Amino acid sequence: MKGIIQKYFSTKRLILLIIAMAILIFIPALENRRLLNIAIIALMYVTLGESWNLLSGMSGLFSINHALFFGLGTYGVTFGLNKLGFSVLGSILLGLAMNLVAATIVGYIGTKLSGLYFTMAFIGLWQTVYTFSYQFFSITGGSLGLSMPRELLLSKRTLYFIALIMAIASMIFYQFIRRSRLGTNFVALKENPDLANALGSNIRGYRFLSTIISACMASFAGSFYAFYMMTNNPEVFSGIISLKIIMVVIVGGMGHVFGPLLGISFVIMDELIRGMMPSQFAPFSVIIYGFALIIMAMVKPEGLISIFKKKPKDNGVAAKQSKKATA
Amino acid sequence: MFLKVENATTRFGGLVANDNVNIEVSKGEIVGLIGPNGAGKSTMFKSINGFNRLSSGEIYFKNKRITKMETYKICKMGITCTFQHAQLFQGITLEESVLLGAYNRRKTKKEALKFAHQMIDFVGLSDKKDYRVSKLNMFERKKAELAAAMATEPELLLLDELFAGLVPTEVDSFVELVRKVNKQLGISILIVEHVLKAIMSLSNKVYVLEYGKIIAHGSPAEVTTNPTVIKAYLGGDYDADVS
Amino acid sequence: MLNEEMQVIFIFIERKRHDEFFDIFIVQGDYMNLSAYINIIFNGICIGGLYGLTSSAWSFQCGALKFANFAYGASLMATMYLTYFGIREWNIPAFIVMPLILIFNFGLGMLMRKVLLKNENRGTQIITTMALNLIIINLVTFVFTGFPRDMALLEKRLYITETISIGATQFTAFCLSAVILIGFNTFLKKTWTGRAIRSVVQNRDAATLMGIQSEKILDQAFALSYLLIGISGMLLITMFQAEPNYGNYIQTIAFVVCVSAGLGSLSGAFGTGILVGVISALIQTLLGSQWNDIVLFGLFIVILLVRPNGIFVSKKNVAKTF
Numbered sequence: 101m102k103g104i105i106q107k108y109f110s111t112k113r114l115i116l117l118i119i120a121m122a123i124l125i126f127i128p129a130l131e132n133r134r135l136l137n138i139a140i141i142a143l144m145y146v147t148l149g150e151s152w153n154l155l156s157g158m159s160g161l162f163s164i165n166h167a168l169f170f171g172l173g174t175y176g177v178t179f180g181l182n183k184l185g186f187s188v189l190g191s192i193l194l195g196l197a198m199n200l201v202a203a204t205i206v207g208y209i210g211t212k213l214s215g216l217y218f219t220m221a222f223i224g225l226w227q228t229v230y231t232f233s234y235q236f237f238s239i240t241g242g243s244l245g246l247s248m249p250r251e252l253l254l255s256k257r258t259l260y261f262i263a264l265i266m267a268i269a270s271m272i273f274y275q276f277i278r279r280s281r282l283g284t285n286f287v288a289l290k291e292n293p294d295l296a297n298a299l300g301s302n303i304r305g306y307r308f309l310s311t312i313i314s315a316c317m318a319s320f321a322g323s324f325y326a327f328y329m330m331t332n333n334p335e336v337f338s339g340i341i342s343l344k345i346i347m348v349v350i351v352g353g354m355g356h357v358f359g360p361l362l363g364i365s366f367v368i369m370d371e372l373i374r375g376m377m378p379s380q381f382a383p384f385s386v387i388i389y390g391f392a393l394i395i396m397a398m399v400k401p402e403g404l405i406s407i408f409k410k411k412p413k414d415n416g417v418a419a420k421q422s423k424k425a426t427a
Numbered sequence: 428m429f430l431k432v433e434n435a436t437t438r439f440g441g442l443v444a445n446d447n448v449n450i451e452v453s454k455g456e457i458v459g460l461i462g463p464n465g466a467g468k469s470t471m472f473k474s475i476n477g478f479n480r481l482s483s484g485e486i487y488f489k490n491k492r493i494t495k496m497e498t499y500k501i502c503k504m505g506i507t508c509t510f511q512h513a514q515l516f517q518g519i520t521l522e523e524s525v526l527l528g529a530y531n532r533r534k535t536k537k538e539a540l541k542f543a544h545q546m547i548d549f550v551g552l553s554d555k556k557d558y559r560v561s562k563l564n565m566f567e568r569k570k571a572e573l574a575a576a577m578a579t580e581p582e583l584l585l586l587d588e589l590f591a592g593l594v595p596t597e598v599d600s601f602v603e604l605v606r607k608v609n610k611q612l613g614i615s616i617l618i619v620e621h622v623l624k625a626i627m628s629l630s631n632k633v634y635v636l637e638y639g640k641i642i643a644h645g646s647p648a649e650v651t652t653n654p655t656v657i658k659a660y661l662g663g664d665y666d667a668d669v670s
Numbered sequence: 671m672l673n674e675e676m677q678v679i680f681i682f683i684e685r686k687r688h689d690e691f692f693d694i695f696i697v698q699g700d701y702m703n704l705s706a707y708i709n710i711i712f713n714g715i716c717i718g719g720l721y722g723l724t725s726s727a728w729s730f731q732c733g734a735l736k737f738a739n740f741a742y743g744a745s746l747m748a749t750m751y752l753t754y755f756g757i758r759e760w761n762i763p764a765f766i767v768m769p770l771i772l773i774f775n776f777g778l779g780m781l782m783r784k785v786l787l788k789n790e791n792r793g794t795q796i797i798t799t800m801a802l803n804l805i806i807i808n809l810v811t812f813v814f815t816g817f818p819r820d821m822a823l824l825e826k827r828l829y830i831t832e833t834i835s836i837g838a839t840q841f842t843a844f845c846l847s848a849v850i851l852i853g854f855n856t857f858l859k860k861t862w863t864g865r866a867i868r869s870v871v872q873n874r875d876a877a878t879l880m881g882i883q884s885e886k887i888l889d890q891a892f893a894l895s896y897l898l899i900g901i902s903g904m905l906l907i908t909m910f911q912a913e914p915n916y917g918n919y920i921q922t923i924a925f926v927v928c929v930s931a932g933l934g935s936l937s938g939a940f941g942t943g944i945l946v947g948v949i950s951a952l953i954q955t956l957l958g959s960q961w962n963d964i965v966l967f968g969l970f971i972v973i974l975l976v977r978p979n980g981i982f983v984s985k986k987n988v989a990k991t992f
Binding site for chain 2: 279280281284285287288290291292294295296297298299300301302303304355
Binding site: 156160162164205208209212213215216217219220221223224225227228231232235236339340342343346347350381383384386387389390391393394397398401 | 732738740785786789791792793794796797798800801802803804805807808809811812918919921922925926929960963964967968970971974975978
């Protein structure tokens with residue numbers, strides 16, 4: 101009986117999945133440029149969200165400037181193509197390499213010290229890179245940015261499918277990590293690092309590893325953004341992007357693979373509303389984001405995903421059992 | 428020489444938590460470590476586990492020096508501990524908590540999961556393996572922590588106040604469980620405890636700590652009749668002629 | 671028309687003066703004499719003292735009270751803006767503005783403690799305060815626009831010798847921050863509330879058992895640290911331009927200072943604050959101001975990598991916790 105129910109749910113999920121895929125594949129056919137742009141950005145935030153989710157939701161290390169990894173990916177691509185004359189693959193790898201360096205520094209600090217220092221180190225590194233990208237015009241192009249070669253311009257449809265594949269791949273990757281040996285160690289690291297250490301989990305190593313993996317995921321999203329924008333700009337490092345990344349996860353549900361997928365509803369809403377408002381109201385969207393994030397984190401820390409989850413089956417039983425034990 | 432602690436001294440600033448402590452545990456033994464509150468029992472445990480650094484002295488395990496080793500490496504060598512307040516991993520299921528321990532010596536998930544199930548069966552929680560740890564009661568949580576510790580396949584288990592906060596009937600069944608761990612799996616046990624009844628019935632040898640120093644050791648019967656121990660537990664004014 | 675021309679001329683004169691100023695220090699290396707160095711260092715010390723005051727507030731919040739407050743920079747920046755607008759734009763007398771701002775800060779601190787920092791979870795604290803940081807920044811941008819604001823106080827200089835001098839406002843700010851920090855330290859050491867704060871910081875449960883209402887004491891302590899932020903914000907606006915992103919900069923400066931002093935040490939924060947001020951002043955004159963942030967924050971990363979417990983702090987035997 102139980103098996104049948106499980107099977108039933110899995111087919112229901114399968115149908116849902118097929119419908120979702122059909123809609124996602126259908127979107128470009130609408131030929132609506134605005135919708136397509138919004139979809140691309142939203143899908144990119146899924147990838148970024150999974151990256152943050154892996155670092156903070158799974159391993160419990162809080163990076164509040166995740167745009168650092170994202171921006172380095174973008175700068176790697178534009179810098180490699182514009183200044184160094186690398187191939188496309190080479191410049192993506194350059195972004196990845198830059199991210200690896202950043203993640204090594206931050207991750208190393210994270211392994212030695214408590215989580216607060218990790219966050220502080222992240223902010224310090226972010227400030228350094230952000231200032232560097234503004235101040236050193238000859239290298240980074242300053243606030244104008246570096247433009248990409250014209251021939252690399254991709255059609256929006258292609259970009260959409262790349263973003264879609266990236267988002268799905270990141271979700272599968274997240275789930276794969278969660279189910280594997282790494283995931284168990286990461287979660288244990290978040291829940292109770294001392295006990296995890298006593299049970300033979302090399303928590304320093306795992307902390308480091310989770311920073312590196314997260315940085316690589318964000319780096320790919322950043323590289324993609326370079327191809328989408330065809331230029332770069334120090335604003336890729338800005339706090340607003342970090343806020344959106346975090347919000348996507350917190351609103352959706354931290355530590356859950358489908359969290360970012362639900363969370364992007366906010367990004368979509370924002371993109372839709374922004375078109376209607378005059379530009380001086382732009383700070384308002386950030387304010388609304390901020391309040392949404394605070395309210396979600398305070399009131400419903402488990403995120404929107406908890407609405408869709410069934411109530412855990414052990415809820416009532418455990419209470420009964422403990423009552424029996426005391427009786 | 429299985430576990431040997433030689434002249435271990437730990438200082439926190441001016442406070443001397445352990446002062447020239449010598450402890451020996453042979454293979455297959457259950458050794459108790461008792462003492463009044465603040466005597467430095469937990470500090471000793473943390474030192475053996477590598478959470479603290481000793482100020483001076485050495486710790487050997489299976490003839491290897493483990494004094495300045497990282498905790499997880501000590502665990503790989505075969506020493507695992509449980510913590511005083513059984514918190515475990517609140518957010519994940521019991522199965523996964525034990526699975527983490529099982530990954531210590533097993534590479535693939537399949538093997539580790541199989542072993543984790545064995546251990547959950549051993550402590551008798553197999554019907555609750557899908558529960559979140561936060562949903563378990565104290566007794567079950569302590570059992571779960573024991574299962575997680577045993578899943579690392581230790582040769583020496585350090586149990587820190589395992590019976591604290593349990594009702595007497597639970598203590599009795601737990602004592603049986605610990606004995607089973609020792610007899611069936613051949614795991615040596617070093618145990619810190621306040622419930623004297625339990626520790627006296629369990630252990631082959633008892634060390635008594637007071638103000639960071641070992642004041643007596645020997646079989647439970649010897650220790651309970653030792654005047655210094657009685658003095659330490661009941662105060663100086665107490666006349667020791669009960670013995 | 672005339673007005674615009676005047677402005678252009680004015681800017682030209684300003685530029686020229688600026689160049690002349692730097693001529694002395696950089697362009698003609700021969701002029702870079704001892705007294706110029708001493709001037710720079712004095713300048714650095716004065717600013718550094720203020721850095722010390724601002725950082726000690728964060729050190730107290732984060733190191734002692736264990737609240738992860740990443741909205742600290744934005745609160746400081748908001749204070750600076752309010753001071754500027756209160757005095758310069760709304761023409762409210764300073765002696766009314768200052769208490770009002772202190773009350774505002776006290777209220778903000780209380781509100782944060784009651785709403786955001788009520789949750790003990792470190793992660794939630796980090797995320798919510800980070801969100802508040804961006805909310806404040808964008809609120810300020812929306813209300814006051816992102817234009818940099820400057821009090822433009824007339825620079826009076828106190829001459830020690832013919833060539834060596836200290837800016838009067840800077841010197842006053844330095845003295846004030848020193849006095850306030852000493853006062854705060856004595857408050858923590860001598861008064862009942864101060865002792866209660868310290869005991870709660872050390873062991874909350876034990877303090878509660880001794881009849882201290884820990885939650886209330888923590889509220890008070892946190893609001894008190896916000897008073898420090900208010901004071902340092904008012905002092906900062908006398909020297910620096912306020913702009914929406916200035917908060918992030920000063921927050922990172924606070925990290926540098928606190929980490930090099932050891933998190934939680936107030937007097938250490940003052941000392942290292944001065945050190946950071948001097949280093950910053952030297953970097954700006956020797957390498958150019960664009961290097962300031964990069965070198966300083968790069969240094970912060972290096973300190974975190976090499977001596978995370980503080981530069982002058984010897985490594986203690988503490989139980990490892992993660």
